[in-house]
Amino acid sequence: MSKQHPPSLLRPATLPASFIVLALFLGAASSSCGGGESEHDEHAHEEGADEHGHDEHAEEQEEGKTDPHHIAEDRVQCEDDVSLPQEALARYGIVVAPAQELALRPTISAPGHLAFPQGAVARVGSAVSGRVVGLNVRSGDKVSKGDELLVIESPELGGAQCEYLQKRTIATTSGPTLELARNALERAKELYDRVQGIALSDVQRREVELRIVERDREIARADEAAGYNRLLLLGMSEQAIRTLEETGKVEPRFAITAPLDGKIVEVSVTLGELVSPDKDRLLVVGDLSTLWAIAEVSETRFSEVALGASARVKVPALGHSGCEGRVAALATVLEASTRTAEVRIEVPNPDETMLPGMFIQVEIESSRGAEAAVLAVPDGAVLTIEGRPSVFVPVEPGGGLFCKHEIEVGPPVGSHIPVLSGLRPGETVVVAGTFRLKAEHGKASAQHEH
DSSP, X not given: OOOXXXXXXXXXXXXXXXXXXXXXXXXXXXXXXXXXXXXXXXXXXXXXXXXXOGGGHHHHOOTTOOOHHHHHHHSOOOSSEEEOOTTHHHHTTOEEEEOEEEEEOOEEEEEEEEEOOTTSEEEEXXXXXXXXXXXXXXXXXXXXXXXXXXXXXXXXXXXXXXXXXXXXXXXXXXXXXXXXXXXXXXXXHHHHHHTOOSOHHHHHHHHHHHHHHXXXXXXXXXXXXXXHHHHHHTTOOHXXXXXXXXXXXXXXXXXXXXXXXXXXXXXXXXXXOEEXXXXXXXXXXXXXXXXXEEEEEETTTGGGOOTXXXXXXXXXXXXXXXXXXXXXXXXXXXXXXXXXXXXXXXXXXXXXXXXXXXXXXXXXXXXXXXXXXXXXXXGGGOEEETTEEEEEEESSTTOSEEXXXXXXXXXXXXXXXXXXEXXXXXXXXXXXXXXXXXXXXXXXXXXXXX
16 A cells, blocks of 8 residues: 655646556655665556457547557667566566656756754764763764763863862761851850850850851852752763762763764764863764755745745655655745755655755745646656666567657656657656666667677
8 A cells, every 4th residue: 555645746637547557656656765766566467458469459449548559559660679588577676657648836946955954963072171981883873862972081070079079078067067056056045044154255156156157058058069060061960970979989981972862973083082172073963864955946936935835855866766845944044145045845764865965956846837737757767868868668568678768858847757759648658667777778788889
């Protein structure tokens, strides 16, 4: 059962029976972003097969429909063909579908690049000076929030722990001292009131002593709190500080942990290296599951882009047919040097093959212009061979012989490419596994030249 996908930039002008075949293909071809050329199971259907031979084809055609079998027969014998064994068709994922007239909405083409969304990437640094004594990850490793990434040995941290323990001891012992001072004042007051066994000056002296002890205790408690906060700022966790308080053991080594789930994108530190707070990029952790496609749209067409508009993102470096997304944010300023404005599209990246920084080509649905019916094929069907856009057409339905046809095309619209000439409506073309046919064609051409 095919997966549900975001609304496409196109819809069929009509719903002929052949459209069902194309719809089934589109459900399989709209794979997750980042996937390469899709692998397909063998489709062994032979729709419209004639049990009585080719002589009765004309009787089976309905008025107004085009028979791809006859189209193949009408063509001049192919002089530029590729042959594959019948059993190899399924293995190489060869899938065919008819060229159709589709109602295509105008789109805006723009180059761009991939980037991390806000909050999906974090630089990892050290809050203290020290030496790296443990490095537990490598570039590309998957990590979860809280995982230990590296260990720093820091004399600065050890000194801060010693200072905190001293301040904590002073604050702790100031409690009994305060209690003694309060008791001494109470006894002095009782003696003075009952028998006047002591002078008034002794009572006043006890009061002064109590105020001094109270002040010292407040200072000690403030110093203890300051020491505690300093340890937090130096990277110690509350649990680690509690352990220090319980054991009294100074531990100058501490672990730096992952701030989020993701992958180690960059490692710029080595074992034994001295680090300090001013080097804030020891490691970079990023979540690649969702990326931003940032398209640079010309100022002349930026007004045609609307929030929520459908978009298709292609990554030429990966060679896949692209993935669907929606416009999530629009720039509020124009880049003066390029006269373009950024359009951000959120795209899924479940297999994490797309990487931030990759060049992309984006097709965004325009908010202006009406749909128009044009002959089109899926973009996976069109290849550039010897500098010309071309498609492979099966010579016989279900057979392993394919003929290369040069065609003229218009700008891509979503996941389809308009065909200006070289194909007829209903003519069957290869829409998946085309790169294998291109490779076989290249081998045949090389052998022919020799």
